[in-house]
Amino acid sequence: MSVDGAARGLIMVVEDESAIADVIRLNLAKAGYGVHIERDGTSGLAAIRSLKPAAVILDIGLPGLDGIEVCRLLRSENDWTPVLFVTARDDEIDRIVGLELGADHYVTKPFSPRELVARVTSVLRRSQGSPDSPPNLLVGNVRLDPAERRVFVDQREVELTATEFDLLGYLMRRPGRVFSREQLISDVWGYSAAGSVRTVDVHIAQVRAKLGEASPIRTVRGVGYAVDNPVRRTSRASDGQQ
Numbered sequence: 001m002s003v004d005g006a007a008r009g010l011i012m013v014v015e016d017e018s019a020i021a022d023v024i025r026l027n028l029a030k031a032g033y034g035v036h037i038e039r040d041g042t043s044g045l046a047a048i049r050s051l052k053p054a055a056v057i058l059d060i061g062l063p064g065l066d067g068i069e070v071c072r073l074l075r076s077e078n079d080w081t082p083v084l085f086v087t088a089r090d091d092e093i094d095r096i097v098g099l100e101l102g103a104d105h106y107v108t109k110p111f112s113p114r115e116l117v118a119r120v121t122s123v124l125r126r127s128q129g130s131p132d133s134p135p136n137l138l139v140g141n142v143r144l145d146p147a148e149r150r151v152f153v154d155q156r157e158v159e160l161t162a163t164e165f166d167l168l169g170y171l172m173r174r175p176g177r178v179f180s181r182e183q184l185i186s187d188v189w190g191y192s193a194a195g196s197v198r199t200v201d202v203h204i205a206q207v208r209a210k211l212g213e214a215s216p217i218r219t220v221r222g223v224g225y226a227v228d229n230p231v232r233r234t235s236r237a238s239d240g241q242q
């Protein structure tokens with residue numbers, strides 16, 4: 001809607017409650033940020049794409065696309081603009097944590113304006129350490145770099161096909177959870193096709209063959225597949241080289 005002066009960078013606020021949006025705007029502007037407000041998820045997403053803000057304050061309960069969907073779409077486009085979620089409910093926090101989108105930041109309503117400004121500042125400071133890139137995922141000797149779509153075992157790069165990469169990345173982002181073949185088909189391949197669940201087995205076998213003993217994928221008999229090992233996250237590839 002309107003953009004104020006932006007000495008410290010532009011912050012996009014996507015919030016449908018005008019009273020809250022106004023309080024946020026006032027406090028961010030006082031702290032030296034430029035502020036742009038959108039009232040629904042669809043307009044918010046479009047404005048983030050066109051204005052490229054330094055950070056986004058994203059309400060979850062929004063008309064149209066909700067805040068989680070907006071963030072998910074940005075990340076799927078490899079847009080890692082820092083996001084600070086604003087949430088009113090515990091179940092929303094679970095969804096944020098489950099996302100693993102590099103946006104583990106949230107404030108709960110009601111929040112103090114001062115807290116919000118402090119969190120925006122810290123989110124921005126953190127993102128400057130690793131500009132516009134998701135963290136690398138490390139399991140044992142396997143390192144997956146989501147931004148460059150590359151996988152390494154120790155220092156050796158392993159060539160995966162696009163689907164193999166997506167499958168491994170999907171499981172590594174969700175350690176400790178077991179996924180059925182149907183779920184993997186629907187989430188990784190993006191469609192529901194009961195007849196082709198064997199496809200999952202074939203691709204898992206290919207990933208395992210390529211990663212060898214380093215493969216973190218476990219078969220859960222009668223259920224599906226999981227990555228159990230703890231997954232570490234790091235913004236620096238060198239952290240994985242030890």
Ligand code: CA
Binds near residue numbers: 062
């Ligand atoms: Ca709302």
